[in-house]
Amino acid sequence: MSANGIIQETELIDAATRWLGERMPDTWIVERAKRDPINVAEPGVDDLIELRAPNGTYSTVAVEARAAMEPRDVDRLLTGIARSLRALAGYVPLLIVAPWLSGRTRELLAGQNVNYLDLTGNALLKLDNPAVFIQSDGAARNPNPEPRKPASIRGPRAARLIRLLVDVRPPYGVTEIASAADVNPGYVSRLLDALDRDALITRGRRGVVDTVDVPALLRAWASDYDVFKRELVTTYVAPAGAATALAKLADTSMRTTVTGSFAAVRLAPVAAPSLLAIYCEDPRTTAEDLGLLPADDGANVTLLRPFDDVVWERVTVSDGVSFAAASQVAVDCLTGNGRMPAEGEAVLGWMAENEDQWRQASLPARPLR
Template sequence: MTSGNDSYADKQLKAQASALLNSLAPAGWLVAAEQPARNGAVRVTSPDSETRSIDVIPCDGLRPRDVVGLPDPTRPTVVAATWLSPRTRELLAARQIGYVDLSGNVYLSIDRPGLAIRAQGAQRNPSPEAAQGPNLRGPRAWALQRTLAEVLPPYGVTELAAAIKADAGYVSRLVGALSDELLIGRVGRGPIDKVDWEPLLRQMTSTYSLLNSNATTGWIASAGPEQFLKDVATQSEASFAITGSFAAAELTSVAPPEIAVVFVEDPELLASLTNLRPARNGGNVVTARPYDDLVFDRTWTRNGMTFASPAQVAVDCLTGPGRLPAQGEAMVEWLRTNAPTWQADSLTEQPGLP
């Protein structure tokens, strides 16, 4: 997996990757260019002088689809780049290929001598190039990704476009971009026949967040958030869906919920119906005018309360403040354990819950 004719830029990239690995190695360890130089390999030396050679492969601009084309390593190998996307890093690690990017994302694991290094750098490209394809930002792209995660394939582009009320050509371009990220699978231009729902949900968190993507308002429920949710369940005038920690607590438990978060089209109406008071700071209720009406699709009901779909709850928690990200990880584990019970069998059906 090495090249004997590196350009000057490749040599510089390898040298920087080697220096970054050395700076992150535990005390007493040394990571340095192998001498005499052997195609940019580095040598790892432990405190007791045990050594191991590691190939360093410059692959700037490596995309998820490119990872599949890399040959299987026959010895410890790391890819070096100026920046690698989260999906690219995930796929490299799954193939037991390490990585180092100059923003500080690092993964290296060797058994002899035993050394593991993992560090997190930039999650978005610090120096993005001009976009070459469709942008995965925006409500329609978000709606498509959530639909793909929540509905079991197969289905075609035309069906998806109708389901999310979007132009078929636009959806086709988005599907192509998601295919390039290896988040979905299809043969040629045929129906989508595979969806990798977990990395797809995590991809959504890079362009969406609970408090920033929705129009949110803080309120105080004098009788507490639990009583507020009971009051909401008795209202028929306002459509709503509960998300956040109170929704997550119905399926999994990490920490006691404290703030009720409710998707609602008319927050002021709901506030008047449930006697909420505006909160200048803090509060125990958040109303969210939704980023997209899809938040009201594939909801589920328990004890008279309507909750956002489990996938929606997971993404909202992962992108929320305070304790919510930990609850989001617990929700992802619940989704993993209970798949595919929370997924619909078709674009026109509702899923069930265990």
């Protein structure tokens, strides 16, 4: 390691030690450990921090300092240092220290029971003896980002790509994805790189997508997407009720597909739906066909102009009414208000347990529709 690297590592560990010490009672001692009674340093950790309670009990925490850590690095960590520590001493608490850790990185670390601390105040530390629990939120965005411009998962092209990754089982390569989603291969490559860095997908030889973390990918998409806050949304009242308007969709003259609560309840009931959300090509004609009245307040029907033709892909039809694909329903609910995010999570749970019912086995030779 270069001299600069050693200085940065030392500064990170010193800062973490101070941060923890400031948050413990005055009677506790928090310091860099002066001893290594169980040879924790052998697996290659950077240092040890000791937390000592006034009754004499103490815990030695193995510290791994990183100048940067991306979500994809978590897997490498767990197959290296963390595994070695657990093999060496049953369970030795591991603390990752970095200048900043993204929300996805923190989520993955917490999911593997790995403690973390960044210098903006994002922290999670759980110790059994002495009992310690610290959790805090710091910066949501990197205060010192790298010059690299991250790929956005906002917009129609990203929607087509994400829907394909979710709706079709891998493996598939860049060229196959680009053809099936009708997206430029260069854009596909850049977006896959970004998704791989965030551990939302895994890639094998020659960049082929091997696995997709479906719930995490749809949640990430939802954070950059909001179907109910666009200018192409109009709201109405169905005088006879939203359920009656739903039944009339079978006879409408326009192409439509139902999303949101009324689509979610068919897959994973949470509560009786009240707001009917419909993608439609012509809101005015659809409203006339369904007998809807314009309304800003008290609306029970929302008509949505499609942001892209992807909303028509992989729909299902029941009693003459078209319902959006499970992936589209999930993300639309996740970005809604009220109980809709809970409905979206319920759909994600249904998707995990019923993959054979909604996920295609392979890509077709032509663009998906």
